Amino acid sequence: MPDLQTYFARAIEAAIRELGVPDPPEVVVEPSAVSDAGDYSSPVAFRLARELRRSPREIAQELAAGVSRRPPAHTREITVTGGGYLNLRIDFSSYAPQVIAEALRDPMLLEPDPLAGVKVVVEHTATNPNKAAHLGHLRNACIGDTVARVLRARGHQVEVQNYIDDTGVQVADVLVGIRHLGLTPAPGEPYDRFCSRAYVEVCRRYEADQELVELRRQTLRAIEARDGEIATAAKELTSRIVECHLQTMARAGVGYDLLTWESDIIELGFLRHALDMLLERGVMRKVEQGRLAGCWVLPLDEGSDDDDPEQGDAKVLLKSDGIATYTAKDIAYHLWKFGVLGLDFHYRSWADGGPATSTADPQLATLDPARFGRAGEVVNVIDQRQSAPQRVVKEALRRLGFVSQAEDLLHLAYEVVALSPAAAGALGVDVSEGKSMYALSGRQGIEIGADALLDEAQRQVQAKAKDEATAAALAASAVRYYLLRFGLNSIITFDFGEALRTTGDSGVYLQYAHARACGVLQRVEPLPVPETAPELSVEERELVKLLASFPRAVAEAAESLSPSSLAGYTYRLATAFSDLYEHTERLYRVDDHAVRGLRRALIDATRATMANALTLLGLQPLARI
RNA sequence: GCCCCUAUAGCUCAGUGGAUAGAGCGCCGGCCUCCGGAGCCGGGUGCGCAGGUUCGAGUCCUGCUGGGGGCACCA
Incomplete structure (x- = not known):
């Protein structure tokens, strides 16, 4: 209520x-x-x-x-x-017992969202399957994962999809490194780290080696032909990398319902069919002359169209060599997401206990197709730099006549993660220019690996954690909270000290507050909660108000798709509890049964609400540290 | 050139048009530990500039300046 x-x-x-x-x-x-x-x-x-x-x-x-x-x-x-x-x-004498009871019964209680029941497809992560995930990918995944959790809490049916762009040129780059430069993993080197290294090495050599560039072109063609030894090698490479990504993201509490493979979109004819639709409905047309001669494009400046395709903006969907651009594939994918393409994937499990995955092979299908896609609303968690192509996808849907679908397609844009001068310097970047931040670049090897950061965080908390699993959870809490507490429009200028901090506004502080509440509860037996509360301290009153506003905080996070607002709420809740903990008499010393009973219940309600807030943020609540 | 984001304390960031703009970090001093300091308390005139709208503007509008990004037959 x-x-x-x-x-x-x-x-x-x-x-x-x-x-x-x-x-x-x-x-x-x-x-x-x-x-x-x-x-x-x-x-x-x-x-x-x-x-x-x-x-x-x-x-x-x-x-x-x-x-x-x-x-x-x-x-x-x-x-x-x-x-x-x-x-x-x-009047806290009656309000406090009610708020406490509700927090303990069902902390998500709120009037149902009018949109509850609408199926929402949330796409996030979508890391190129040719290298290890870095911090930027992790920010994307954490945002998407918390958005999905919050929407679920509000009663939506949510399907999380991770799009695997396995036919892109970046996969070809790494294959070139393996097949033509003879690069191999070092002993004990994780496969994704190896591929990251190979990617950097190949990119470096392109500059001086035209032959290698030609090999890339041939490799890409072979991958796109979906046949032969190279295509098989590509499939194996991307599958192994995707498995690495899933494991990395799982460390941060991120999971998926469905993996969607770009190669399946091509193999099952989604792309061809989408292009036919675009052509038939006059949305796409061929350019006869000018710089885009031979391309099939979607004209972008309406009104001034016709006659002069030379003028004005247009998004190329089919290049003059007949190869589709990424945006064309994305249009096909989104027609499928909304269930208006008229074609479907086949589905199977990726692995035991893992997500479902698309497949082009009907022989492998084990899952009911009706479960997937058919979205009422689509949320794409994609960084702000891709706003332009995202607008094109939306516009294409609209012009195809899928007006409501276009309206229900939302690009949830967020800013990137960059490096502070100190962090960049530590990676060997030349920071003599004195810029305030430095961009991540997988191609140049300028990056903080997601696993590497989680490892480092774990190393730093290890000594004070009771065991390995706790240390891992604390490390994930520190990193994940750091990535979520910034607003989406804020560039995170990554700094090791700030990211791994365990004091103040940090994930570890939240865990500590939760564990402390658990500690109190363990020490003091429950008592009946008085129907009419005794006089409350100012700290208790603040806590009651915050507990009462939890559903409101969740609703707001869901409506504005804003993980950071929920992070802010959770931090306020933790500080309010710490305040109470510091400034009221220790509970085991309280003799008055009414005071003791109510305060214990209040702390229990706080524990429950903290646990729920942490879970929505994707942090595993710890009862002991 | 056009488009998007952005400018708040020394630093990193919060701040649905409402009362006296808040946190964290760092620094100094103190308290205490039902979880072991990952805790608590105290120490602070800072909304880039100039107009405008409004009873009321950090928040909305216009212009300017600075920072980031985007406008490829890349993804």
């Missing part, structure tokens, strides 16, 4: 209607900025002043009278302060 903040807003809205305002403005209610004023406050009277031609103060007073006639449950008093703020003070 909604919290008192929500009920207060509703009560105010009702009071506004009673004043004869048929269409009230949105009633904003927030925690009171001035704690003396109350617990929740609304400035809505200021908005109404113009329309009603009366002073905000006067309006607020009438609204206060209106709300007071039918106050929400657990209201202690309604007041007016300042120039016209309308405030509610909570």
Whole structure:
């Protein structure tokens, strides 16, 4: 059920209607900025002043009278302060027991999302399967994973897809290194690290070796022909790398429902069929002359089209050599995601306990196709640099007549991870230019490997963790929280010290708060919770309010697709608990059964809510460290 | 040239048009440990510049300046 903040807003809205305002403005209610004023406050009277031609103060007073006639449950008093703020003070004696009971029963309780039941396909990770995942890929995966968790918590049916771009040129690069430069893994070298190394080496040699560039072209053609020894080698390489990626991401708590392979999109004719649709419906057309002569394109500046394909923007879908661009494949993929392509993959399990995967081979199919795709809404977690091609996919859907699908296709853009000068310098990058940040580059080997960072984090917490598994969970918590606490529009300028910090606003601090709560609960036996709470301390009251607002925090994170807002909530909850822990008498010394019973239940409710918040963030709650 | 993001404390970042702009890190001092300091408390006039809208602007609009990214027959 909604919290008192929500009920207060509703009560105010009702009071506004009673004043004869048929269409009230949105009633904003927030925690009171001035704690003396109350617990929740609304400035809505200021908005109404113009329309009603009366002073905000006067309006607020009438609204206060209106709300007071039918106050929400657990209201202690309604007041007016300042120039016209309308405030509610909570009656904690009845509110606290209720909030605690609800937090322990089902912390996700909230009015259902009106969109609940809509199937949402979330695509994230989509790391090229030719090298080890680095920190940028990990940020993508953590964002996508938490978005998926939060949407599920709000009642959506969510399917997480990881798109495997296994027919791209980057795969060819590594194959060239293996087949033509004779590169092999060093003893004990993980396969994905080896491929990263091979990729860097090949890219370095292209500059001076035209023959090698030609070999890349031939290798790519062979892969695209989907036949022969090279294609088989490519399939094996990409499969092994995908397995590495799955293991890396699993360390950070990230999982998938379905792997979708680009090679299957081609083999099963998705691409051909999509191109036919684009052609038949006049969305794509051939350019006869000019710089794009021989290409099939999607014209981008509407209105000024026809006649002069030489002018203006156009996105190439089929190159003059007949090879489709990535965007063309992405259009086909998205038609499939929405279930409007008219074709389907075959499906099998990737491995025991692993995700499902697409396959082009009907003989291998073991899973029901009806389970997959057919999205009502699509969220693509892709970095901000790909905004332009994402717009093209959306526009293509719209022009094909899939207008609602185009509207329900959302590019969840986020900024990249870059390196601080210190971190870049440590990797051997020349930082004499004095730039404030340096870009990651897998091609140049300028990167922080996801596994390497998790290893380093684990090494640093090892000494203080009770065992290996705990250290691993703490390390993942530190890294994952670091990647989630930044807003999506913020470039993370990676810094080792900041990422692996265990104090303050960090994943380890959150774990510590949770473990502490568990420690208290273990030491003190539960007692009955009094129906009417005794006088609460200021720390207890703050905690009750925060617990009550958890569903609201989850809803907000879901609506704005913003993991960082949930991270912020979780941190506030942890600090509120630490505050209580520090500033109230130790629970085992409290003799008053009412105080003890209520506070123990409050701490239990905090533990439960912390555990739920941590889980949504993808951190495994630890009862002991 | 056009488009997108961005500018808040020494540093890294929060901040749905509402009251006195907050955290963390670092630094100094103190407290204490129901989890073992990964804890708590104290020490702070900082919203790039100039206009505008508004009862009210860090938040919205315009312009300027600085930073990042994008506009390939790459993915």
